[in-house]
Amino acid sequence: MKLRDQSEQYARLFSRLIRLYPPRHQREYGPAMLQLLRDQLADAEQLNDQHILKETFFYALLGLPGSWVKEYLSVGRTDIKQLFDLRRPSWTVMSVWFFIATALYLIFLWRSTSVVSQTVGLALELLAALLPIVFTFSVTRRLVLSFWVLATGLIVVGIDNIIMAGIQARAMGSPDSTIVAWSVASSVLPLLAMYALTSVFYLFPTRFRRPDLASMSPAELNAYQQQTQRRRARNKRLTLAFITAFIGLNLLGLYDPAVSQADLSLPSRVVAPEDNMHTELERLNQETTLTGVEETEVQRLISGETWNDERARDLLDRSGQLRSTLILASAKPAFQDPSLADLSSYQTAQAAAAAPIMRLNGVRQASLLTLLEAEQLSRSGQVDQAARRVQTVLIVGRKISSSQGALITHLVGTAIEGEGLAVLKRLAAKGLSEAVREI
Amino acid sequence: MNNSSLGTAALYILLTLSESERHGYSIMKEVERMSSGEVRLGPATLYTTLKRLLAEGLIVEIGERTDPTMIRRQERRRYYALSAQGKRVVRQELGRMEQLVKQFKAKLA
Numbered sequence: 001m002k003l004r005d006q007s008e009q010y011a012r013l014f015s016r017l018i019r020l021y022p023p024r025h026q027r028e029y030g031p032a033m034l035q036l037l038r039d040q041l042a043d044a045e046q047l048n049d050q051h052i053l054k055e056t057f058f059y060a061l062l063g064l065p066g067s068w069v070k071e072y073l074s075v076g077r078t079d080i081k082q083l084f085d086l087r088r089p090s091w092t093v094m095s096v097w098f099f100i101a102t103a104l105y106l107i108f109l110w111r112s113t114s115v116v117s118q119t120v121g122l123a124l125e126l127l128a129a130l131l132p133i134v135f136t137f138s139v140t141r142r143l144v145l146s147f148w149v150l151a152t153g154l155i156v157v158g159i160d161n162i163i164m165a166g167i168q169a170r171a172m173g174s175p176d177s178t179i180v181a182w183s184v185a186s187s188v189l190p191l192l193a194m195y196a197l198t199s200v201f202y203l204f205p206t207r208f209r210r211p212d213l214a215s216m217s218p219a220e221l222n223a224y225q226q227q228t229q230r231r232r233a234r235n236k237r238l239t240l241a242f243i244t245a246f247i248g249l250n251l252l253g254l255y256d257p258a259v260s261q262a263d264l265s266l267p268s269r270v271v272a273p274e275d276n277m278h279t280e281l282e283r284l285n286q287e288t289t290l291t292g293v294e295e296t297e298v299q300r301l302i303s304g305e306t307w308n309d310e311r312a313r314d315l316l317d318r319s320g321q322l323r324s325t326l327i328l329a330s331a332k333p334a335f336q337d338p339s340l341a342d343l344s345s346y347q348t349a350q351a352a353a354a355a356p357i358m359r360l361n362g363v364r365q366a367s368l369l370t371l372l373e374a375e376q377l378s379r380s381g382q383v384d385q386a387a388r389r390v391q392t393v394l395i396v397g398r399k400i401s402s403s404q405g406a407l408i409t410h411l412v413g414t415a416i417e418g419e420g421l422a423v424l425k426r427l428a429a430k431g432l433s434e435a436v437r438e439i
Numbered sequence: 440m441n442n443s444s445l446g447t448a449a450l451y452i453l454l455t456l457s458e459s460e461r462h463g464y465s466i467m468k469e470v471e472r473m474s475s476g477e478v479r480l481g482p483a484t485l486y487t488t489l490k491r492l493l494a495e496g497l498i499v500e501i502g503e504r505t506d507p508t509m510i511r512r513q514e515r516r517r518y519y520a521l522s523a524q525g526k527r528v529v530r531q532e533l534g535r536m537e538q539l540v541k542q543f544k545a546k547l548a
Binding site: 036042 | 479482
């Protein structure tokens with residue numbers, strides 16, 4: 001190939017590469033750049049050395065990538081300035097803003113440790129979220145960078161959520177990829193979409209395939225410029241709306257409602273007398289038959305440490321009424337100490353001090369004796385019947401523990417339930433029928 | 440402006456224009472000559488830098504004309520010249536460099 005042809009080929013290729021610049025730069029400097037390359041190539045042709053021609057073109061190509069990046073960043077900066085009509089404030093103003101934002105952030109951190117109203121909490125969080133924007137803008141004077149810093153922070157939060165979701169999935173013993181996938185989808189992907197969309201809007205405000213502006217007639221160029229301006233204005237509106245909506249939604253997503261007094265109060269619940277097992281439990285207290293020593297003895301018999309059939313029968317004969325009352329109690333839907341039914345008359349923290357606490361010794365003894373009966377039935381091979389007795393104890397224990405009464409009441413209910421579960425575990429080892437297992 | 444942000448290419452361009460007004464190719468050749476081939480500016484780097492220097496007011500465009508010394512002498516070329524602010528910046532930068540050289544020499548001595 002002749003040097004002249006090769007030179008022309010290089011110039012054509014370079015001309016195409018110039019089209020990758022932003023239109024303004026392409027229009028203002030494209031022809032001059034091409035002219036300069038042609039001058040370089042013409043000089044190289046004079047030396048009649050193909051190697052020098054190639055080297056000249058290679059050096060021209062080498063400068064393109066860095067130049068493209070600089071020009072597109074320059075376009076982005078210009079656009080964002082126009083978009084927000086930014087005026088560069090003085091360093092003093094920005095410093096004052098920074099300190100105000102820092103102070104608000106610190107106040108937020110301090111206040112968030114105590115109970116604050118939702119409105120104040122939300123206002124403080126919004127102000128705190130402005131901190132990275134104000135800080136970055138004060139340093140860089142580039143608002144778009146400030147938003148991207150905020151978005152980066154949100155991505156970090158998103159990644160943190162993913163890690164936490166992974167840990168939770170692991171802890172649950174069944175790694176659930178759906179949880180992780182949802183975390184990614186809900187937190188990180190929208191942020192990445194924001195980066196991508198804003199990049200597209202700022203860096204490619206017109207279109208990807210750029211026309212050869214140098215070859216356009218003045219009328220065509222004018223029409224193209226008008227079209228570009230309309231498209232650019234539309235993109236700016238869309239971008240502004242997108243960024244505003246996006247950041248707003250993310251801030252709402254980050255908003256963790258502050259704890260209010262209402263959250264600390266138990267919901268008011270009044271159990272009707274006919275549904276309340278309180279009457280039966282009161283009767284159990286009056287029918288208490290076991291001494292302290294006997295109670296310990298029953299516990300030993302239930303645990304299976306020692307077994308005395310005769311002694312067990314004796315204890316059970318004495319407590320038939322007690323156990324029947326417990327079965328009646330278990331049939332009632334709920335338990336509530338009537339003295340604690342109207343929570344509005346008590347401050348939660350003062351409830352234990354102000355209200356008389358119901359005695360539950362009789363219930364405890366009736367439960368132990370019912371479990372003793374279960375143990376006896378189990379030893380005589382009636383495992384299913386034994387399981388049904390345990391079920392009675394479990395039901396009573398659960399209803400007491402979830403009665404929203406005083407702490408001691410909850411603990412007694414939990415203890416009754418625990419004793420029942422221990423017996424049930426031993427019964428299960430002996431083998432239960434399918435029907436009882438389902439119950 | 441902050442001189443440290445001027446950059447090698449920009450400084451060489453300002454130095455070449457301090458002698459006389461030049462067009463792009465002339466600037467490029469002169470920079471290569473002055474730096475003994477150490478600094479080679481391609482069209483992309485040259486015009487991106489020229490654009491920045493124009494925006495910062497360090498150089499000015501003084502119109503188009505032909506250059507009879509060029510092979511393609513019939514073509515019109517854009518000429519650039521150093522502005523008053525550009526001259527001040529060049530002087531400052533050279534002063535700063537002289538100071539640096541003095542300091543280094545004193546250290547080495």
